[in-house]
Every structure is written in C-alpha cells, then in structure tokens.
Amino acid sequence: MNNLREWDNEHVWHPFAPMQAYREEGAPIIAEGEGFDLIDTDGNRYLDGISALWCNIHGHRVPEIDTAVRQQLDKIAHTTLLGMSSPPSIELARRLVEKTPAGLNKVFYSDSGSTSVEAALKIAYQYHHQKPGGPEQRNLFVCLDHAYHGDTVGSVSVGGINLFHQVYGDLLFETLRVPSPVAYRVPEGHTRESYLQHCRDEVVRVLDEYADRISAFVIEPLVQGAAGILVHPEGYLKFVREETTKRNILMVADEVAVGFGRTGTMFACEQENVQPDFLCLAKGITGGYLPVAATLTTDEIYEAFLGEPHEGKTFFHGHTYTGNPLGCAAGIASLELFEQNRVLENVAETSALLTERLREVADHPHVGEIRQQGLMVGIELVQDREGAIPFDSKLRMGHQVTLEARKQGLILRPLGDVVVLMPAPAMPAERIHELCDKAFAAIEEAVSS
Secondary structure, three states: OHHHHHHHHHHOOOOOOOHHHHHHHOOOOEEEEEEOEEEEOOOOEEEEOOHHHHOOOOOEOOHHHHHHHHHHHOOOOOOOOOOOOOHHHHHHHHHHHHHOOOOOOEEEEEOOHHHHHHHHHHHHHHHHHHOOOOOOOOOEEEEEOOOOOOOOHHHHHOOOOHHHHHHHHHHOOOEEEEOOOOOOOOOOOOOHHHHHHHHHHHHHHHHHHOOOOEEEEEEOOOEEOOOOOEEOOOOHHHHHHHHHHHOOOEEEEEOOOOOOOOOOOOOHHHHHOOOOOEEEEOHHHHOOOOOOEEEEEOHHHHHOOOOOHHHOOOOOOOOOOOOOHHHHHHHHHHHHHHHHOOHHHHHHHHHHHHHHHHHHHOOOOOEEEEEEEOOEEEEEEOOEOOOOEOOOHHHOHHHHHHHHHHHHOEEOOOEOOEEEEOOOOOOOHHHHHHHHHHHHHHHHHHHHO
C-alpha cells in the first residue's frame, strides 16, 4: 500500500487534473465503498457528495446489482454486438424503450456520455444524406454557450466551453452557438427579463437563417451540468422543441448528466413533455457500476439506414465493448431497483430537503447564486456578492472547498468556483443533512481563510 501514492504520481495521468498540483496535494486513494460512503487506503471514510461523478444511483456495493453482475459472470463477461447479440443487451434495450419518451424505439450502445453524443451527431448527419426526399447537405449543429457534451472531437465541437475551443479549435467542425438562457450575469443594456427574451429570439434567428443547413440542435434538457449547474427557465426546452419541429430540424437531448432521476423525474424531457429525436444516456444507466451508454432514436431515422449491404447505408460506427453483458446486467438490476425502492419518490423528498437546507447559505456574503434542479445543486462562490465579482482564479476557491470538505469527511468536486452537490438519487434524508452540514462548513472555512 505504501507504494501506491508513489506509483500513482509516477504513472497515472488523471483526467481534467492539473497534474502538478494533484501530485503535491495527495488526493485520497479510494479502496472500498459501502452504502453512500467511500473508504480510502488509510481507512478514512468519506460521504460521496458527487455520486462518483454524477453516475452512482443506489450507493456502492448494492447487493442486487452485485448479484446481477456475478450471475452474468457465471455465463460470459463479454462478447460483441458486431454481427451477433446477447440477452442482457436485448433486455436492457427493451426496458430503456419502455421508460424513455414515446417514439424512441431504437437503441445504439456505446461506452460513455461522449460517445453517445458522438453517435447521435453522426447518425443525424448521415440520416440527412439517406432520408426519403434527400440527400440534403446539412452539416451544421446548433448548441448553447457554455455547453458540455463530452470530450471526443465531435462532442467538443458541439460544446460551448471556450477552454476546449481555445486548445482544440483547429480540430473541430463548424457549429452555431446560441446564448445560454441564464441571467445571473447579463450583458450591459439588458435586464434579466430582456436578456432571457433575447436568448429565445436568437434561437429563432439562427434557426431561420440556417434552417436548410442545420442537422440538429443539441441540448442538455433543463440543466447544463458541467457549465456550472446552469438551470434553464421553465418552458425553454419545450420552446426549442417547438421551434426545431417547425423547421424539420432534429433535436438531440443529452441526458447523460440529467437522466435517471437527477432532475426529479426519470428523464428531464418528461417535465416539459418533450419528445426528442435522439436521447443520449450514460452515467446512471448502470447505477454507476460499469461504462455503458446508449443513443436512442426513432424508427423513422433508423429506417433511413436500411437497405441492401451494397447500397452502403450502414451506420459504420461502433465500439469493441458495445452492449457489454456485465454492464447491461447491472443496468437491468438498477432499473428494477428504481421500482422496488421507489427511488423517484425519494428524490422528491430529498430534493425538497435540499431546497430547505440551501436557504441557510443563500444570504452568505460569498455565495453569489444557488442553482438547483432536483438533486443537481450548484453554489457559486464570489468575492463580492453585490457585484457578482468572482474570486481571483489563482485562488482556486472551489478547490479550496474540496480540500476543506475532505477534512470534514466529504468528497466534493467543484466546477471552477461553483461548489457542486450531487447526492445519489437513493440517498436517504439523514445523509442529505450530513452532506449539507459538511459542505456548508467547508465553504465557510475556505472563504474565511
């Protein structure tokens, strides 16, 4: 065990991590999980406040999911979906179709949120070339400012995080961005109300101007997660669906982060009765156990890929571990637990509890805004509350909260200076109280230092 820290620093390149600072600080090395706790190699126990990067649903070492994976291991760990199939992949696909918005009858598996979006983009592009009445050269995608849809080249292209575009801009394809409909900070000359109307007006303008070239509109329904838990106004998602439908533009709903109960309903689209053309799922699909993703789409889109092999209509895309039986078995067990344990009812109760507890820090002089949708919470820290003036980025204030939280026995991961609370949907009320107690103490300690 003594060598693990040294080997970690010597060999492991961690994602989204400034490695020099990471090596100097010595982050926990997690060896075990139990319920909603993580246990490191030194025996320290932490409440998992970010549900294993927003994917854990029922906790760790869940007996029903453990059993499902072990039983599948007794049969086969992996085979391919290229040219054959497997019972777990078939059954999970059927269950996803039954639970997602109507009309999404076809399931294409991959292995991460990024690849689920990447598949949707490629299917949409190819569809326009092969659809009845085509081909059409639709090579533009519309996305929102600050959006994050993954880190593969296609998903970065439809993102709106400037850091990615500064570094990889020359690799990316052209997209159209519309402003994110959030009004914590608005441009000079706008009120909150006028800016939100401007955001809607820009959607209409862009869709009208480029209607015959747009392949799809890509959106995270209700909440832009990695952008800092940016919560959209009620009705915006439905508005986008209506405007895209008017112009025969496809809609890609990226529910990688917001799906499986995070926003209060099984899928965020349900809250505005929206039926997208594509639904991208990952993270919670296996209860947070194994890397499985899915891109769901309609019969109409699927049928444009049918034809004799020599016609070349096949979707030439796939992954070795597509529809992995172990992951699909975990996914089936997770969906069963949603029903057995009434997880969505728990989400309703714990979301209300979070709302109540968050009032305790709403007026803190260094809390600029609290954003919440269901169990997705972002607490934006600022130097000056009145002017919404951020802390100097060199202070890494959000990260300082993370370090203080570890001392409290809590794992958090911020988005810049936005402290994210993302409890698992099945987390009970008493652990929500613990999460808030420790997070609020960590914030106070960090901003007071």
